Amino acid sequence: MSVTAAKGFQAAGIAAGIKENGNPDLALVVNTGPRRGAAGVFTSNRVKAAPVLWSEQVLKAGELTAVVLNSGGANACTGPKGFQDTHATAEKVAEVLNIGAGEVAVASTGLIGVLLPMDKLLPGVEKAAQELSEHGGEKAAIAIKTTDTVHKTSVVTQDGWTVGGMAKGAGMLAPGLATMLVVLTTDADLDSATLDKALRAATRTTFDRVDSDGCMSTNDTVLLLASGASGISPSYDAFAAAVRTVCDDLGQQLIRDAEGASKDIKVEVINAATEDDAVEVGRSIARNNLLKCAIHGEDPNWGRVLSAIGTTEAAFEPDRLNVAINGVWVCKNGSVGEDRANVDMRYREVHIVADLAAGAETATIWTNDLTADYVHENSAYSS
Template sequence: MSVTAAKGFTAAGIAAGIKENGSPDLALVVNNGPRLAAAGVFTSNRVKAAPVLWSEQVLKGGLVSAVVLNSGGANACTGPQGFQDTHATAEKAAEVLGHNAGEVAVCSTGLIGVRLPMDKLLPGVEQAAKALSAHGGEKAAIAIKTTDTVHKTAVAESGGGWVVGGMAKGAGMLAPGLATMLVVLTTDADVDAATLDAVLREATRTTFDRIDSDGCMSTNDTVLLLASGASEVVPDEAEFAEAVRTVCADLARQLIGDAEGASKDIRIEVVGAATEDDAVEVGRSIARNNLLKCAVHGEDPNWGRVLSAIGTTSAAFEPDRLNVAINGVWVCRNGSVGEDRELVDMRYREVRITADLAAGDASAVIWTNDLTADYVHENSAYSS
């Protein structure tokens, strides 16, 4: 159901010819109101793609009537011409939809440093506008795929007559930045822009911001949340926040499950931390340790690599009080050898690493993937 699960939204996904192989590459999501409230979070990379620079400005107004998304090109590091291309895309969508260009967000994903083929993209926007449908969410989710093997959608239905739905793409370059991918969430709940902003920031902080596939931060990451108000229900804020968080967590888990070349999804839970910041710092350090990620790929419960990753952080801990469990077996106790590593069963795709800092009560969960020859292959041949 994707972005059209919520009333008040139409969407489309078409093949505009941006991708040379003819796959779908252009999506359009339109908020038909009555409300046009919106919020967005963007990559914290200082090298931002043109569509990010554009959409950040659009979101300052708190109003988004439509989102144009293309795969097949990131429009990043494309200079003033690239920004003009994004601007022209928003103008084109505004023209065919009868909207204001200042309320049209634009998202792009694909190779960095290449101009978009505007002679294909602009006619594609017209074509997508004609294809808009209240059942178009699935096609939109398909059109934003790059190296994704499957499209990603999620929906949370409240008991109160409103829903939150969403779509996501992102297979490589997943790392906290914020955001970490292209995501569009929609709701027919009646919520103002300020509330959407607060809810979205808190939801992404503990979901998209805690998946770290390969430590690389994109130039294009964007998460948008649009509210149509079409249900005419003003939701309880806590209930609404939980629905948005649920959809974000669902999509984030799908992103990790489809990360480039991955054969294992690794859930890193840091417990016993003095603070949540400490727990997140340690979790990310473990998630980015290439040697550990290779070991997990080889189904090797190499807890020494967990300890050496923890040791690079500034978190509060004593080395001789650290405990590490892999899939529930405490292979490291008090910084030294614990239970027999032969007891660890790593055959399944999901691997759980628990790091106990023995320094407090705070905790955090970070998701990552193993490092595989397929990842190397996919990313050494990507642009050629």
């Protein structure tokens, strides 16, 4: 269902030949209206890919009619030619749909530092336009995969309106945003300011807290398009909750498909003085390679959790810290707690609770273990 679950959207996913292996690599999502509302959130990496620079620009009007996405090349660090290529891609979409290029967002994913094969991409846009369909959401989700082993979609429907979406991402997953492309659609009848507010609120506590490998992408893009085709204007709270649910679901799918991972690790920081403290501590734990290796080895090595907490600026007293791993409080008051032999780590999900004993705020960061498979996959990716 994906991006075509909501009324007023068509999509397509095709093989344009950008990927040498012939897999699908080009997706097109079109809002058929009646409204063209849109909001977007992009990577905070200061080295931004050409499609990010373009899409940020066109989104300033708060409206989009189409999104074109390609895998097989990130079009990042490609200089003026890379930006020209993004512009030409948007112009091509505008031409075949008979709209303006300023209504077209572009998103790209794949290797950094390589120019896109425009001789394949531009004919691909024509082909995709011919295959646009109200049932094309699944194919679009498949076409944006890179090292993803599965495609990721999510849909929430209630009271006659729908929020649906697709995501890709398996490596370079880190905050602000997790590395990924996401397109969400809705047929709710809402203005762009409301879309923007709901999208930012949702990504702040979902994608922004997915930190698989600490590496922030140059291409992260999350777009939300609203057609208004349901004719229903839900309350902000109901709509924001639906957007958050879809983002959370897609974020979880990203973590579960992270490159080389054998464990999904939920790092829950509790009793922090501020939410910022909780996030800082959660990220520090989630990025500690030694801990991530220990979790891979099913070793409840809480000393590495404390060591990670100690590198932060968050408010805490070392001798009041508590840590639970899978429900066993292995560290109490900064020292040895319950018997670590009681920690059962056989399952894929691992739950770490870090109690800062410094307040009442909380945050949850999701990460993965560090494995030989991750090393293998990422030492061979560009070859």
